[in-house]
Amino acid sequence: MQFKDKFLDLSSPRVMGILNVTPDSFSDGGAFNILDNGLVQAELMISEGADIIDIGGESTRPGAQAVSVQQELDRVIPVIESMYQRFDTIISIDTSKAKVMTEAVNAGASLINDVRALQENGSLVAAVEANVPVCLMHMQGQPRAMQQSPQYDDVVKDVMTFLQERISVCCDAGINADQIIVDPGFGFGKSLEHNYKILANLEAFHQLNAPILAGMSRKSMIGNLLNRQIEQRLAGNIAVATVAAQKGAQIIRVHDVKETVDAVKIINMINACRNNNER
Numbered sequence: 001m002q003f004k005d006k007f008l009d010l011s012s013p014r015v016m017g018i019l020n021v022t023p024d025s026f027s028d029g030g031a032f033n034i035l036d037n038g039l040v041q042a043e044l045m046i047s048e049g050a051d052i053i054d055i056g057g058e059s060t061r062p063g064a065q066a067v068s069v070q071q072e073l074d075r076v077i078p079v080i081e082s083m084y085q086r087f088d089t090i091i092s093i094d095t096s097k098a099k100v101m102t103e104a105v106n107a108g109a110s111l112i113n114d115v116r117a118l119q120e121n122g123s124l125v126a127a128v129e130a131n132v133p134v135c136l137m138h139m140q141g142q143p144r145a146m147q148q149s150p151q152y153d154d155v156v157k158d159v160m161t162f163l164q165e166r167i168s169v170c171c172d173a174g175i176n177a178d179q180i181i182v183d184p185g186f187g188f189g190k191s192l193e194h195n196y197k198i199l200a201n202l203e204a205f206h207q208l209n210a211p212i213l214a215g216m217s218r219k220s221m222i223g224n225l226l227n228r229q230i231e232q233r234l235a236g237n238i239a240v241a242t243v244a245a246q247k248g249a250q251i252i253r254v255h256d257v258k259e260t261v262d263a264v265k266i267i268n269m270i271n272a273c274r275n276n277n278e279r
């Protein structure tokens with residue numbers, strides 16, 4: 001897939017490193033420290049094998065408070081500008097706000113990652129004008145209340161239908177189909193069972209004829225099942241990432257880059273051996 005002047009081969013799973021630049025994401029939370037710490041973290045993830053760095057200035061965890069456009073811009077733009085100058089990596093902007101999309105791409109981002117699938121005011125037009133790949137993710141409700149009582153007739157079918165509709169709307173608006181990535185949105189308005197039903201059937205999403213992005217790292221689908229605190233979820237993170245990669249997810253969005261890159265190398269070896277047998 002072409003990300004401005006960078007081509008990323010999605011024929012095998014790629015690792016996207018998560019860089020949250022929200023005050024609560026770094027213990028010392030000051031503005032300079034966010035930039036400084038952000039660049040240190042980005043450099044580490046790149047050195048560990050991340051092909052994409054996903055930068056988010058608004059926490060979308062369940063119950064999260066909304067953030068103003070200016071607050072989000074103040075957090076993410078300095079980091080994107082510095083990263084663009086220093087690193088040769090694909091920069092993704094995790095936002096739902098049109099202005100943040102536009103400014104982030106102008107500053108050097110080459111992937112728009114929107115957990116609201118370009119439904120917010122002006123975001124679809126902003127994405128069309130930015131002319132970079134977009135990730136469309138499914139969310140039921142909004143972060144503040146999405147986990148209270150998520151309901152589906154059939155979660156796989158319902159999420160698939162939503163993503164197909166968003167793909168059609170985006171293509172009609174002028175986004176090239178080959179610039180669209182889809183994401184079922186683990187943890188965004190889903191119960192524990194909903195999340196694992198989606199993961200168990202992740203290969204079904206290939207019917208959408210778009211690369212699949214899977215983001216499960218450190219989420220409650222791991223913590224609640226294993227009864228593990230956030231910093232104790234590495235085994236679970238790797239288990240779900242491995243399953244997603246084996247089911248053909250092209251981009252795996254994680255905190256633990258080094259460990260996930262190792263797991264993906266094993267999946268690639270298995271797939272290579274399987275393909276050899278089939279020749």
Ligand SMILES: Nc1nc2[nH]c(SCC(=O)O)nc2c(=O)[nH]1
Binds near residue numbers: 056
């Ligand atoms: N595409 C995509 N973007 C995301 N941004 C977040 S923020 C919440 C967290 O990392 O816990 N999750 C996701 C995800 O699953 N997919």
